[in-house]
Amino acid sequence: MTRLSLGRVLRLSLLSLGALIFLAPYLFMISTAGKAQSEIFSSSLALIPEQWSYVENFTKALSRVSMPTLLWNGVVVCALIFIVQVVVAIPCAYAMAKLKFRAARLMMVLVMLGLLVPIHATALPLYVAFDRLSVLNSYMALVAPFSISVFAIFLFLQFFRALPDDLIHAARLDGMSETGIVARVVVPNAWPAITAFAIFSVVAHWNDLFWPLVVVTNQEYATPPLGLLYFRAAEAGDDYGALMAATLIITLPLVAAFLIAQKRFVEGITMTGLKG
Amino acid sequence: MSVLSLRTITKSFAGNAILKGVSLEADEGEFIALVGPSGCGKSTLLRIVAGLDNADGGDIVIGGREVSSVAAADRNVAMVFQSYALYPHLTAGQNIAVPLAMRRLTAAQRFPFIGNLLPGQRQIRADIQRQVREMATSLRIDHLLDRKPGQMSGGQRQRVALARAMVRHPSVFLMDEPLSNLDANLRVHARGEIVELHRRASVPTLYVTHDQSEALSMADRVAVMIGGTLLQLAPPQEIYDDPAHIEVARFLGQPRINVLETRMDASGSVRFGALTLAAQNTPPSETPVLIGVRPEFVRLSPRTDGILKARVERTEFLGSEVIVHARLDAIGEAIVAKVAPVEAATLSEGLPVSVEIEPDRVMLFATTGERLRAQTIAVASMLEKAHG
Ligand SMILES: Nc1ncnc2c1ncn2[C@@H]1O[C@H](COP(=O)(O)OP(=O)(O)OP(=O)(O)O)[C@@H](O)[C@H]1O
Ligand SMILES: [Mg+2]
Numbered sequence: 001m002t003r004l005s006l007g008r009v010l011r012l013s014l015l016s017l018g019a020l021i022f023l024a025p026y027l028f029m030i031s032t033a034g035k036a037q038s039e040i041f042s043s044s045l046a047l048i049p050e051q052w053s054y055v056e057n058f059t060k061a062l063s064r065v066s067m068p069t070l071l072w073n074g075v076v077v078c079a080l081i082f083i084v085q086v087v088v089a090i091p092c093a094y095a096m097a098k099l100k101f102r103a104a105r106l107m108m109v110l111v112m113l114g115l116l117v118p119i120h121a122t123a124l125p126l127y128v129a130f131d132r133l134s135v136l137n138s139y140m141a142l143v144a145p146f147s148i149s150v151f152a153i154f155l156f157l158q159f160f161r162a163l164p165d166d167l168i169h170a171a172r173l174d175g176m177s178e179t180g181i182v183a184r185v186v187v188p189n190a191w192p193a194i195t196a197f198a199i200f201s202v203v204a205h206w207n208d209l210f211w212p213l214v215v216v217t218n219q220e221y222a223t224p225p226l227g228l229l230y231f232r233a234a235e236a237g238d239d240y241g242a243l244m245a246a247t248l249i250i251t252l253p254l255v256a257a258f259l260i261a262q263k264r265f266v267e268g269i270t271m272t273g274l275k276g
Numbered sequence: 277m278s279v280l281s282l283r284t285i286t287k288s289f290a291g292n293a294i295l296k297g298v299s300l301e302a303d304e305g306e307f308i309a310l311v312g313p314s315g316c317g318k319s320t321l322l323r324i325v326a327g328l329d330n331a332d333g334g335d336i337v338i339g340g341r342e343v344s345s346v347a348a349a350d351r352n353v354a355m356v357f358q359s360y361a362l363y364p365h366l367t368a369g370q371n372i373a374v375p376l377a378m379r380r381l382t383a384a385q386r387f388p389f390i391g392n393l394l395p396g397q398r399q400i401r402a403d404i405q406r407q408v409r410e411m412a413t414s415l416r417i418d419h420l421l422d423r424k425p426g427q428m429s430g431g432q433r434q435r436v437a438l439a440r441a442m443v444r445h446p447s448v449f450l451m452d453e454p455l456s457n458l459d460a461n462l463r464v465h466a467r468g469e470i471v472e473l474h475r476r477a478s479v480p481t482l483y484v485t486h487d488q489s490e491a492l493s494m495a496d497r498v499a500v501m502i503g504g505t506l507l508q509l510a511p512p513q514e515i516y517d518d519p520a521h522i523e524v525a526r527f528l529g530q531p532r533i534n535v536l537e538t539r540m541d542a543s544g545s546v547r548f549g550a551l552t553l554a555a556q557n558t559p560p561s562e563t564p565v566l567i568g569v570r571p572e573f574v575r576l577s578p579r580t581d582g583i584l585k586a587r588v589e590r591t592e593f594l595g596s597e598v599i600v601h602a603r604l605d606a607i608g609e610a611i612v613a614k615v616a617p618v619e620a621a622t623l624s625e626g627l628p629v630s631v632e633i634e635p636d637r638v639m640l641f642a643t644t645g646e647r648l649r650a651q652t653i654a655v656a657s658m659l660e661k662a663h664g
Contacts, residue, residue, distance in 0.1 A: 166361035169328045174440075175349040175378035188365040 026251075033057055033244035040240050053241060060239065061231075061246035069220065070227035070250065074206055077142045077223055082201045085149040086194060093156035094182050098168055111157075114150030119211060127214055141215040142223065146205065152197050159193035160186065195264055206254055224250035278337075279304050279480045280325070280448050285334035287320055294320050296504040297334070302448075305478035307471070308509070309495035311485055311527065317504045318484040319358075322450045325482065326353050339447050349378075354446035358453040360437040362425040368436045369408055369421035375444045376404045411443045415473075431462045438470070442477060449474075449481040455490065463487075467494055488528050492516065500524045522641040525568050531599055533568050534611050535641075540565045545653070549584035551635055552654040558642070565648065566641040573637035574613035576600055578622050582630020583656060586611060588623050602629060 027047065032040060034049040034057065061067065096104055096111075122145070130141045163186065171181045187194075209225040216222055219230060231246055258265065278301040287295040294317040302308050310318050323329040325336060327348030336343050343351050354375075362371050377386060384390070385397040412418040415435045425433055434454060441449065454470070455463045471494050474481055485491050491498045492512040499509040500523075508520040519525035525533045540546045544560025546553040548567050555565070576586070586602040589610070598620035600613045611631060615623070623629065640650035 164359060164361065166357040166359050167363070169323070169326070169348075170355070170357060170361035170440075171363075172328060172348045173326060173353065173355055174375040180378070185363060188363075 029244050029247055032240060033248050035241050037239060037241055054245070057241040057245040058249075060242035061249060064242070065227050065231045065246070066219070067227075067246070067249060070222060070224045071253065073221060074224045074250070074253075076139060078202045078205045080139065080143045081146045081205050082198060084143065084147040085152050085201060086197070088148050089152035089156055090187060090190070091182055093153050093160050094186055096153070097157050097160035098163070098165070099178075111150050111153050115154060119145065123211070123214055130215060136215050137218040137221050139221065142212060142221065145211065149201065151200070155197050156190065156193055159190060163189065195261075199258075199265055203254060278302060279339055280482070281337045282321075282325065283335040283337070285321065285324060285331045285336070287317070287324060287329070287331050294504050295324075295331070298501070298504070298506050300499060300506060300509060302480040302482065305480060307474050307481045307483065307494060307496045308499055309483045309485060309491035309497075310499045310501060311488060311491045312501035313527065314486060316501050318486075318501060319452055321501070322355065322452050322482065322484055325448070326355050326450055327351050352447045353450060354441035354444065354448075355450040355452065356437050356441045356454045358456055360425070360433045360454075362433060362436055362440070364425050367422050367424055368417065368428065369412070371425070371436055372408045372411060372440045372443050373404050375440060376407060379444065380404065407443060411439045415439050430457050431466065434458060434466065438473070442473065445477070446479060449477075449479045451481065451483045453485055455485070456487070463490075470494065488530065492528065498528075500527055502527065519639070520647050522566060522568060522645040522647075525639065525641075529570055531571050531612050531614065533570050534574065536567045536604075536607070536609055536611070537564055538567055539563070546640060546650065548638070549631065549633060550656040551633060551638060551652055552656075553638060553640055553650040554653045555640060556649040556651060558648050564643050566643060568639040568641055569633050569637060571599065571612045571614040573634040574611060575632040575634070576602060576613050576615065576619075576623055576629045577632065578627055579630050580628050582632065584631040584633075586629050586631050588625055588627045588629055590625065591620060591623065593617070593620075602631065604631065
């Protein structure tokens with residue numbers, strides 16, 4: 001069986017320590033979500049709650065803000081953003097990787113430049129534009145700024161470059177249009193890249209607080225992180241137990257999704273990593 | 277009537293001329309092998325014929341129609357790629373069905389889910405399935421139809437690729453080194469199969485290979501392309517026995533043809549060893565020329581009284597024959613002979629030998645490489661020399 005050599009013990013303990021450091025805040029959150037108000041503010045720091053108040057805190061979290069609305073908004077916004085990004089980026093990356101046209105170089109430069117510009121730089125003009133269009137407080141305002149993801153284009157571009165030219169040629173000879181090639185040949189073979197991108201996109205936008213904070217003031221359209229903010233500011237005051245319970249609820253979908261699809265995600269990331 | 281004709285096709289990449297005016301005609305049901313060293317532009321030519329790339333100049337006529345501006349899909353050209361280029365996410369059966377589905381079903385009928393509800397498509401799909409099955413049966417891959425390319429061997433993939441190309445009855449068939457990924461045994465077997473299929477389908481075929489034995493054994497005519505120019509297009513026997521250019525002679529034949537430099541004298545005759553050749557289609561002048569003679573027409577005998585003397589350097593035993601490398605005493609050039617094992621037994625390394633060349637099999641080339649017609653007008657016998 002496995003021998004526990006000194007090196008192995010050292011490696012394992014180092015890894016465990018690392019894992020512990022990264023997991024600590026999350027564990028603390030789980031623990032706090034089960035503590036009563038008095039215990040959170042007591043001077044002792046215990047991981048296991050003295051008195052289990054999970055039910056109480058979760059009830060508060062679920063009743064004070066409309067948790068289903070928050071989660072639903074999160075799902076809708078993330079799904080819309082992801083779908084639009086993929087639908088825009090895939091044909092674009094395909095054209096840049098496999099078609100010859102004169103502006104290809106220029107486009108590549110623009111994509112690289114686009115990678116360098118953060119949303120914060122364009123937030124103000126976008127806000128003003130949306131205000132003029134009266135689309136603040138809508139899914140449109142939450143989704144539109146992210147519909148073209150240069151990161152997605154860049155990622156898919158790297159992946160598509162590795163697709164053999166012969167495959168595309170064979171598809172053309174078989175009678176497919178360029179759209180047909182994208183839909184029938186490129187996308188079915190790009191799942192690793194698409195899953196990898198899905199992680200980046202969904203995680204980023206599920207957790208994004210900045211942009212919803214800019215364009216949403218109506219609770220109806222609040223995304224989970226924004227909801228938490230309302231929860232803290234208006235309803236719960238400094239009820240950290242309930243706040244942590246709410247946080248737990250909104251992080252749970254991502255954690256669950258990752259655990260369920262873990263194998264495919266890891267495959268996706270390592271595959272693009274190797275090829276790109 | 278020629279079904280496929282290419283006229284002075286030119287193509288350059290970034291200023292490098294890759295194809296320098298290639299012209300070629302293929303008749304109904306003809307199998308043309310296109311051979312040439314790596315990088316000479318064979319694949320580029322095929323891509324241009326298929327419509328996957330545009331030529332800079334020249335015409336491509338398929339079945340009487342000039343197709344230079346016709347899209348690849350509408351040329352009705354099928355191609356088998358070196359990498360096979362099967363769709364990795366589809367099973368063998370689905371792969372073979374793709375070209376049929378793309379042609380016979382409308383865009384709406386092909387649409388996922390909704391397409392399956394449209395009228396008329398069920399019958400077409402059934403018909404496609406039947407054709408796929410027939411094709412698969414004739415290539416003996418019917419048991420593989422549910423497998424994906426990743427689950428098949430190289431030879432099986434090659435057949436699926438062949439089936440996908442043949443199933444739609446193209447008017448021209450292009451193959452780009454379809455056998456180069458197979459092991460030697462399978463390759464010889466697959467050669468026979470492709471020739472057989474070609475005979476049945478009788479579609480003009482352009483077959484790229486850099487394996488000369490493949491070209492010579494399979495093709496009706498062999499085209500030798502070197503450096504972007506078609507140097508010769510002729511039946512296998514003719515191109516081997518009567519090459520029009522020294523590069524053609526060098527490219528075909530294993531081991532390579534012996535090429536030795538000598539001089540033509542002012543009267544237009546060339547002396548080499550015991551032979552005297554008269555050049556016929558060139559003005560007589562004192563110029564250097566090249567003599568070419570294939571190893572199988574070089575005879576070595578273990579005696580020291582010949583006109584051309586040499587010393588055996590090395591022998592290679594190949595089973596049915598032996599390749600003997602010798603060095604000519606007079607000019608220090610190497611000469612290679614192909615001899616029967618029985619004869620080779622007498623030729624040990626370091627042995628002085630006399631070289632004799634079959635008089636009718638000597639070829640004369642200009643230093644630029646063009647073939648010069650020549651006739652052997654005299655053969656000095658060894659006895660004459662020995663006594664004279
Ligand atoms: N897209 C391209 N851009 C630039 N140069 C190219 C391109 N395609 C081919 N070439 C060049 O054209 C030449 C001919 O290439 P081609 O692929 O036709 O050779 P080939 O005869 O098929 O060789 P092989 O036997 O190795 O397959 C090569 O020198 C290659 O570098
Ligand atoms: Mg090639």
